[in-house]
Amino acid sequence: MLTILGKPERAQARMCDGLSRRSFLTIGSMMMGGLSLPQLLRAEQAAGGSRSHKAIINVFLPGGPPHQDMWDVKLDAPAEIRGEFRAIRTNVPGIEVSEMFPRLAAMMDKLVPIRSVVGASGAHHSFECLTGRLNNNPPAGGWPTMGAWVSKLQGPVNETIPPHLSLFYKTDHAPWGDPGEGGFLGIKHAPFRLVGGRNETSKVDNMVLQGMTLERLTDRTSLLGALDRFRREADQSGAMDGIDAFTQQAVGILTSSALAEALDVSKEDPALVERYGKGEPDFRADGAPKMTENFLIARRLVEAGARMVSLNFSRWDWHGGNFTRARQDMPMLDQALSALIEDLERRDMLDDVSVVCWGEFGRTPKINKDGGRDHWPQVSCALLAGGGMRTGQVIGATNRLGEYATDRPVTFAEILATLYHCIGVDLGSVREFDLRGRPQYPVDPETRPLRELV
Secondary structure: OEEEEOOOOOOOOEOOOOOEOOOEEEEOEOOOOOOOHHHHHHHHHHHOOOOOOOEEEEEEOOOOOOHHHOOOOOOOOOHHHHOOOOEEEOOOOOOEEEOOOHHHHOOHHHEEEEEEEEOOOOOOOOHHHHHOOOOOOOOOOOOOOHHHHHHHHHOOOEOOEOOEEEEOOOOOOOOOOOOOOOHHHOHHHOOEEOOEOOEOOEOOOOEEEEEEEHHHOOOHHHHHHHHHHHHHHHHHOOOOOOOOHHHHHHHHHHHOOHHHHHHOHHHOOHHHHHHHOOOEOOOOOOOOOEOOHHHHHHHHHHHHOOOEEEEEOOOOOOOEOHHHHHHHHHHHHHHHHHHHHHHHHHOOOOOOEEEEEEOOOEEOOOOOOOEOOOEEOOOEEEEEEEOOOOOOOOEOEEOOOOOOEEEOOEEHHHHHHHHHHHHOOOHHHOOEEOOOOOEEOOOOOOOOOOOOOO
8 A cells, every 4th residue: 555654643642432543644555454456456347337426425523523512503401501602594594503604504505404313322433424333243244334335336437446435534443533344245345545544453564655744745746746756666666567457557546547636636726725724634632634625635536436435524522622622623614514515516516426424423412510512322413415315404303402302313324325325326126145145235124215305
């Protein structure tokens, strides 16, 4: 794999589960059971693929974002539950959201807040948001993620862009930022990881881009220069002569293909880049860096041919200083996510590209002594857009204190079923077998897409 190292680890912050954070960016990382990129290309060639191109962008907010400070503001609750934010009107009469999201409020006709997501385990991981299932009693080979199913069922749009891409920043022990493997569908459907992390117990050899650090990632000229130097050095050393066509294709993907082009945001209008906002690449104090640029890269990857792109943004595990952190992170999310929706619409892509933004659980209604909110798996929230869905409506409701769903509880699996429907997967005709030969499905057969949206 090709790696861009981050700064040396210093005084790394930890989540409440004790996980430390370490960063490095990996282009074409093959941290998927030893499968190399050339093997992946062979597998994809054998699998083939259709030519239609719908897509999903999955925005994961690691740590559990506070639902009552985002899409479900409780103005009638006591101050120790209501918190510091007021609600503002949106451009859809009757729908209000937190004042921290004025840009999204102005385009609510293109969005669907879900205020009643239920079924979270309460653990810090992205599993439910990637599979729609609890991380227990898995089938032989493990549960595939949504991206793995899409890769298996629809294949690549073209040969230079893997269908399943990840911009997830990983942690030392993986559960927070792990974009998942292929499960029983096989490692050939695991994500092609564009950014990554290093597990202390599993060191993977890398082709390192010399002089390129995570902190310089936003300098796309330097990135492409490092890629060019890598290829020239490989050619001059004769290393390219002894490898087969698939390996050369792999290097081509990493150094000169549409994938590298999609990473180069310098090709965009500077005004558009500015619209997405300026990110914060140093994430030693967070679960993921606040890379607003990755929202733009996700759009460029989809436009280049990706079917499924996942990214994670910041850390939302705010046991203390909830409102201080919210004032820092929520405006950045508001800017980047609204820019993505606006950009997709301007390019006539919004009806084909589904966007989901969510976390692994909600936060406690009552504010604790440290001004934070603790874990609350009883109910959480999500925001959907695009994909031909019927937008401009709210789904679900919670009680006056935001403790539990009182109307239309929605499961993670139902949201995934909706996304599968939008990307063109016929859930009624899909069945694959796990490693013990037992039939399995993207979601349980009784789970249906949200009737309000499709």
